[in-house]
Amino acid sequence: MVQSNSLLAPHPDELLGSLLARRAWAAAHNPASFVKSMDLTRDVWSRDIDRSVNATFLEKFAEGLCIGRAQLDAMTVNSFLAQCGVPVQAIGFEPWITYVGLVQWARKRYGQMYCCRCLGAPDRYLRRDWRIATNWFCPEHSLLLQDCCPECRKPFTPYSNDELVLARCGRCAASLCGRESLSVSGCDLELHGHLERIWNDAFAGKPGPLCALYRHLSEVTARDPRFARAGEHWSYWRTWERAELLRSQEGRIMRLACHPSRGALVWCGYNRARDVREKPKRSTSMPTDPQVRAQLLLDLARKVRWPRRSRARVSQ
Template identity: 75%
Template sequence: MVGASMVQSDAQVVPHPDEVMGSLLARRAWRAAHNTASFVKAMGLPWDVWCRDIDRSVNSLFLDKVAEGLGIERECARAMTVNTFLSKCGVPVQAIGFEPWITYVGLVRWKRIRYGQMYCCGCLDCPDRYLCRDWRIASNWLCPVHSLPLQDCCPKCGKPFTPYRDDELVMARCGRCITSLAGHDQQPVSDEELELHRHIQSLWNDARSGRPGPLCALYRHLSEVAVYDPRFALAGEHWSYWRTWERAALLRSQEGFITRLASHPSRGALVWCGYSRARDLSAGPKRRAASMPIDPQRRAQLLLDLARRVRWPRRSRARVSR
């Protein structure tokens, strides 16, 4: 247990209430003058733990070793995963596979080929920088502390933000072009966007207090709009996979619905209908086979309606970094 005692010797780096697990490991490794691979090896963990999305979920063995190595309680370590936060809000979670509300980083070995990890250039400009849990939630697109839009890549070369590779988090710089990720001159978000963000956060607060109905209704509504609205039909994949600015456009387009849902006096009594489907089709008519209409105008309108529902192929060139 020499390695564990060495890891526990640094008690100055304490976890923040909204910090994810990988962020604390990276900050402790930097303070102990270790790289991330050798730091977790001292805990009895293999180096390839960084090839997994440990910010999303971890198994019991990993949780025990991290809690013992960092000298923190097991429940505190468990609370540093996004799945723990989502489960408290009534969102169904699992170890692998698709989950509602979470953004995806596309881990391939040490690389992240998707733009799911967001960051705030104002927060990274602080001395005690860390990764916030809200930067992996799909409903967030701005930082309420600095009133700045969240970023998901290097502003110069466009590489996805990889906080645990090449010390990008602790150095606040891009690992490819060495461009600083902190303190950029950005246009602050408007007061209307901040108000919309507060409405969405009120739905999250209701879900944490045991009333997940409004949050589930918002998720189902956004999923339905992203699939059937012609403005977003070309995305070709679920809206939680979109870039930050695309999800922001989706949320801004539904500002009226979000405001009515958040300000409704009886929103707490909204029945929780589950996350399994984007919309409830049980009350609708059953699917049946029908012949094409004879009228050419009606036939053309039917074909256009069918074309709007087609799920287009993923735009890999826009999703995957070069």
């Protein structure tokens, strides 16, 4: 196995894939050949290693990067969420994380956010907060986070075509740091402070407010007419859509963050919120008359509300 002799040290809030991409660039490798030198196949990049990494990959990465396994595991989003009391799993739906829609190497969804000013820095890297669903702006520069190329609107794919290390789009070669984003308002800064307080409570062993906020947001998106045609769980929404949702619930977020007894809130579980518009199901037998049965099925079909899946959230 070839070990990485690069002196590039991981940042405290850096994602695992970001470190691999930076080490590969410093060693004059592309990401595929770099992981191959660690006795791994290029299939590593067809998995969301920023979310979680299995024990085999973790051992190979630790040996190749000369970094401890515990430190590498802490560079995944699941490690942070687990410390906040959030149930995590390797694949499938998971609370609070944004989804990138990996299909082999391609990313079909707009789940990877970035700050154009941060990518303009010489030592650019991906922050862990850029995969958390409650973030929509960079607190360091007070700029809205982006999730696509400003020119061709392709999702940001940091590990494909060196998009991260070059800070340019792999499709149209447009600069990802050349166009300034919109500044955020004072209300957004205050709201972000409340959310950060809730996350800090969860990290300190008090996950009750964070869990209550998740269940509240899920129930609001199920019954609020403003989000009736969203079609998907709010974790799949674009950055600006999630920002609109959080702004609409500023009062509830502030109460959860500032209530004196917020640390005493009981952890109530992360079950996906049931649609409150649904009525309890009743077990009834079908009529024997074919005409009556057909009419009943037609009446039932008229009541079905087919969810609308927004194509704007999936890249073509």
